[in-house]
Amino acid sequence: MTNHTHRRRRRSRRRPLVPHATRRRAPAGPPLDVRVEQHASVAVLHISGEFDLCGVARVERALDRAVGNPTDRVVFDLRGVSFLDLCGLETLMRADARARRESFAVAVVPPPGPVARIFAVTDIDHELRLLAAD
């Protein structure tokens, strides 16, 4: 065992199997942040950072809090989102389905430019109510 370990160490010093550049720690992504603003019967969820699997629970908890108050409409403001994948998009779709069941409305302010591509490539931009970003 000792010899085996020793051989492996010597090899890794001579020639890394993967370039050092790819072994660097990943740059920390912008953490997902959700801030809820309530304006009369409208709740606005301001979401920023990378919206992927890791952020789903946080957004769904924020939605639970928002619809815990008398709410006619929930707006997901994604202008601060720097990455949005299918997981994030499906979260919005589930919120929209829930809104239909529970008689409130959902609207989405899309993320900036390239981040919004996921809406078009999934054709979901026709299903969600998208608001102008301005």
Next chain:
Amino acid sequence: MLYDRSLPAEPANVGTLRRELNGALAPVEIGKQRRGDIALVVSEALTNAAVHAYVGMATGPVAVNATLSGLSLRITVRDRGRGMIPRTDSPGLGLGVGLLGRLSDVLEISSPDGDGTEICVRFNL
């Protein structure tokens, strides 16, 4: 080999691996939209591993590697989980495979040796 890394198939590592791969691809000349598509595809494949691969068993690894051959970028995402078993309780909306196919030039999903799932995508750069 542009990138080769394995981490536990956990939600937090979806972003970690996606960002690392994106960093490894930085020196490669790739259009902005294509780069975004690659990130979406990799994120979806990693999410699939984190959500589906190890249901009912201890969480295992998910490995990502990327190689460049001429103008073709090949990325594989491989787990060692239970393989491609349909789930009736899937939390997703069933859009994932369609997205992978739409954004990549070649998509292959297999279960090598019946051990886990391997998603292999190619992008013509």
